Amino acid sequence: MFRAERAIAAASRIVVSSHRATSSSTLAPTRLRQLTCRPLGSALLPSVLPGRSRRFPARPPCTGTGLRHYSNLPSSTTMTSHTPASDAAPESQPRAFALPFVGAIDQGTTSTRFIVFDRAGAMVASHHEKFSSILPKEGWVEHDPHVLLDTANRCIAACLASMEALGFPKDSIKAVGVTNQRETLVVWDRSTGNPLCPAIVWNDTRTVGTVNRLTAGANDFLDTLSPAERDTANAAGVQATPRADSDFSRRNIFQRLCGLPLATYFSALKWRWLVDAEAEPGAKARPIADTRARGDLCVSTVDSWLIWNMTGRASFVTDVTNASRTMLMNLSTLKWDPLLCRFFDIDPACLPEIRSSAEVYGHFAKDHPLAGIPLSGCAGDQQAALVGHSCFADGDTKSTYGTGCFILSNTGERPVFSKHGLLTTVAYQMGPTAPPAYAIEGSVACAGVALDWLRDKMGVVNTTEEISTYAAEVDTTAGVHFVPAFSGLFAPYWRSDAQGIITGLTQFTDRRHLCRAALEAIAHQTCDVLDAIQMDRASAAGDSSAQPDTTLYVDGGVTHSDFLVQLQSDLAGVAVERPHMREVTALGAAYLAGVGAGLWPHATGPDADQASLLGSRQSFRPNIAPEKCQIMRQDWKQAIARSCGDQVARL
Ligand SMILES: Nc1ncnc2c1ncn2[C@@H]1O[C@H](COP(=O)(O)OP(=O)(O)O)[C@@H](O)[C@H]1O
Ligand SMILES: O=P(O)(O)OC[C@H](O)CO
Structure with a gap:
């Protein structure tokens, strides 16, 4: 059944009052239509919390424009106050918010947000701040960890x-x-609280040499294992790879342990690069080795850095979804894996404790504006978006289009190991005793960044x-094709040697063709991943004729483009549903925080529809001749082959 139909079926069970689900009337069909056309997430929490609904008594009536009160904010050229109602269709009556409120910190690659949602999933206040990446050398992408923290704290202050x-x-x-850009590595000294180097960002490609060296040495590493360790590794499905295997197969040597191939993308490679750089004979200082020797070294991802600081350095934790992106976590045990830690030369004592995605990790420190409030939800941003879309059922698939593009498909409580270039990752764990849910993921390194490049570096346009x-x-x-392989190609190709190219230029070409080619590239890359998902699902089901999923749920900055979303539907041949409320990632983190704090239970099975976080969605249906689509897809694959320097036949 399409999600829209399920939403309507679910909505018939939702209790509402005005725009919020607070009284106990059941909706008649005409009201249903009203409900599904509402601007913001609405079907969320009241339905799973019958009887706890209460309106805040001292609140003045507020309308959409009533939310535009940001005059007390400190001035900053990069801060942007977001007016929740500006994303929304006009409202016919004053908005009422349902207590309690839940906040979400969304720390992304290009900006940080703090959003306060009410219990019904409506945005109460929101603030975001953009910041710049540091690009010190070709292929290097860094962030200042203090900037990530400071922007989050300023967004919180502004929202309050x-x-x-x-x-x-x-x-x-x-x-x-808390939800965050994943894989980005932060290394700091717990005694001073200072980062020991800039954060190395997920799309930084400085580790190409490290990847090649570790891939070449992986079999030799396995030879160093004791017989008992080798038995454990074999039982987990890790075996030496024949030299004749393809490059990708050899890089996938630890797939059964951590679900990931050796690639520049993952935190452990970034860590290993730092260790190796310090060990170079010419290295002037060795702050990481020195801090490690003192026992003060903290190595983790952005979530840990934020939580550690915000809890007054009390909680050094990460969640299973973030940990599953490091290449150090065992997907079955959900613990740091001893073999992987040895391979990457990291002492597990430097790593945070791995916790579920929904539990209390600690409380905001006394001197923080949110002092005493629990931090009780955490997930990598792509997993949080999966939650935000309520993709709780096996087969539910979402795609988030921001700097990169990340397509996750829920596989339930069972990890599926891809044969077609996808990653296996933890989707969420709704509490310390809950079973984890897994997903297969296709990560595309360059999506919106290609549009930004056309605007900022090429000057082709003034705005995206x-x-x-x-x-x-x-x-x-x-005939123009643009393959924006700025960081090589990630899923499903995993070619760090792929180059960004624009082909098919003639005297006839103008910027309209280039702009179209950039948007087509984003949609094609997503289709490449959707094809891989379909092939993996078919082989897991042992049925090559299994039908593809019929709906793709989308969000992210690039989905502001109707053109892109329609193109995606055309090329993928599926319905694409875009919520009116675009802050899906933050909504997912807020949902997890509510579950973690015991404000509401996680609804599964038939109740999951009632827990749908997003009320109204716009649906795009395929509207292109299949033959035309097929030709476009073939041409794209030729362009990919050119980008990789391969023959088309290889694809
Ligand atoms: N109207 C638009 N059309 C196409 N792309 C857009 C539009 N608005 C924003 N974007 C793109 O969305 C991207 C930012 O999306 P966002 O989800 O905020 O990214 P991230 O989470 O990676 O920081 C940028 O690359 C920007 O160019
Ligand atoms: O911050 P985003 O939205 O660009 O997401 C980055 C991803 O988490 C990288 O894996």
Whole structure:
């Protein structure tokens, strides 16, 4: 059944009052339509919390425009106050918010957000701040860990100011969740609290040499294992790979342990690069080795860095979803894996404790504006988006289009190991005793970043919005193909040697063709991953004729482009559903925080529909001749082959 139909079926069980689900009337069909056209997430929490609904008594009536009170904020050129209602269709009556509120810190690759949601999933206040990546050398991408923390704290302060202006005290927030750019490595000294180097960002490719060296040495490493260790490794499915195997197969040597191939993308490779760089004979200082020797070394991802600081350095934790992106966590035990830690030369004592995605990790420190409030939800941003879309059933698939593009498909309580270039990852774990849910993922390194490049580096357009406008002015790219392999190609190709290319240029080409080619590249890359998902699902089911999923749930900055979303539906041949409320990642983190703090239970099975976080969605259906689509897909694969320097036949 399409999700929209399920939502309507579910909505008939939802209790509502005005725009919020607070009274106990069951919706008649006409009201159902009203409900599904509402601007913000609505079907979320009241339905799983019957009887706990309560309106905040001292709150002044507030309308959409009533939320635009950000005048007390400190000025900053990079801060942007987001008006929740600006994403929304006009409202016909004053908005009421349902307590309790839950906050979500969304620390992404290009910006940080803090959003406060009410219990029904409506945005109460929101603030975001953009920041710049540091690009010191070709292929290097860094962030200042202090900037990640400071932007989060400033966004929190700004939201609290907005809430106060609306008459909501900060303690109407009962829990806060953290979601973050994944894989990005942060290394710091627990005694000083200072980072020992810039954060190495997920799309940094400095580790190409490290990947090649470790791949070449992996079999030799396995030879060093004791017989008992070798038995354990073999039982887990790790075996020496024949030299004649393909490069990718040899890089996938630890797939059965951690679900990931050796690639520049993952945190452990970044860690190993740092260790090796310090061990170079010419290295002037060895802060990491020195801090490690003192027992003060903390090595982790952005979630840990934020939580550690916000809890007053009390909690050094990460969650299973973030840990599953490091290459150090065992997917079955959900613990740091001794073999992987040895392979990457990391002492597990430097790593955080791995916890579920929904539990209390600690409380905001006394001197923090949110002092005393629990931090009780955590997930990598792509997993949080999966939760935000309520992709709780096996087969539910979402794609988030931001800097990169990340397609995750829920596989239930069973990890599926891809034969087609996808990653296996933990999707979420809804509490310390809950079973983990797994997903297969196709990560595409370059999506929105290609549009930003056209705007900022090439000057082809002044705004990313213009890209869609120009693209829509032509019916085809006139033979132009743009493969934005700025960090090599990730899923499903995993070719670090792939190069960014634009092919098919003629005197006829103008920027409209280039803009269209950039958007087509994003949609094609997503289709490449969807094809891989389909092949993996078919082989897992032992049925090559298994039908593809019929709906793709999408979000992220690039989905502001209707053109892109329609193109995605056309090329993938599936319905694409885009929520009106775009902050799906933050909503997922807020949901986890509520579950972790015991504000509401995680609803599964038939109740999952009632827990749907997002009320209204816009549906895009395929509208292209299949033959045309097939030709476009073939042409794209040729472009990929050129980018990799391969023959088309190899694909
Ligand atoms: N109207 C638009 N059309 C196409 N792309 C857009 C539009 N608005 C924003 N984007 C792109 O969305 C990306 C940012 O999305 P976001 O989800 O905030 O990314 P991230 O989480 O990676 O920081 C940028 O690359 C930006 O160019
Ligand atoms: O911050 P985003 O949205 O670019 O997401 C980055 C991913 O988590 C990288 O794996």
